[in-house]
Amino acid sequence: MVQARNHFELLGVAAAYAVPAEALDRSYREIQSRVHPDRFAASGEAERRIAMQLATQVNEAYQTLRHPLKRAIYLLGLQGVEVLSQTHTAMEPAFLVQQLEWHENIGEARAARSTARLESLRAQLSVEKRERFARLANLFGSGALQPAAEAARQLLFIDKLEQEIGDGIESLEDL
């Protein structure tokens, strides 16, 4: 098999933010069945190892491309835009203010042990998340890579909030 240069090539889809999910699924299943360890039970060690490596690579490629935010970050990386730089700490002030408010609201809802308030925050957040993903897709569509990277960074913060709300709800359920 020809060495693929990136996840998109490996799975045989065009390197773009808008990837057809069915094509991705089909290609993944097809390659996985070709490199499945069962098929190499009788092969030599070298062949088995290559098949195993390919299976791992395909798995990683699929997990990355199937996830809309991981796909965005990966694609930006291919285009030379680093989303997850440790030294990038300057975010839009208005966005950070909003983040602090979210954290405060989540903290208050948790302190009040209110699952209903946490659920309502989760619903609000999911609306915001959907809007931001739509914006991200538009930015990729128009080739605005730096704004797309900023939108991806903001979505990472939103993921963290979502996780915190989830943790809050879970900890109340446990009681």
Added chain:
Amino acid sequence: MAYSDKVIDHYENPRNVGSFDKSDERVGTGMVGAPACGDVMKLQIRVSKEGIIEDARFKTYGCGSAIASSSLVTEWVKGKTLDEAAAIKNSQIAEELALPPVKIHCSILAEDAIKAAISDFRKKHADESAAQPAGPAAV
């Protein structure tokens, strides 16, 4: 992961948690965030007419190392001039708290937060320093 005693101390007894009025003329506010972990940090300084940082506050939503880094910085900057505070390096914070390599970004966040607060304060007072430049020569 094991936190150092100093991180645990700052995490359990954070110094200077809270807020100043953002619109106060003597207050500088810095806000930063780390996309990789979703941590958000707000650091504020209150500066005397003589240009000394009298007091500082922080609010950090993040891991223990991020909280400890910002708590430590609020302690360190008190009594310092703006230039002295701006010279604080993340490596000093990381060393003091014995942060492991994966947590170095928390100290970067704290350094950037204090720098942002200083720059916010200086922006508020840009006119004055232009009108009467600092230093003995101006007197």
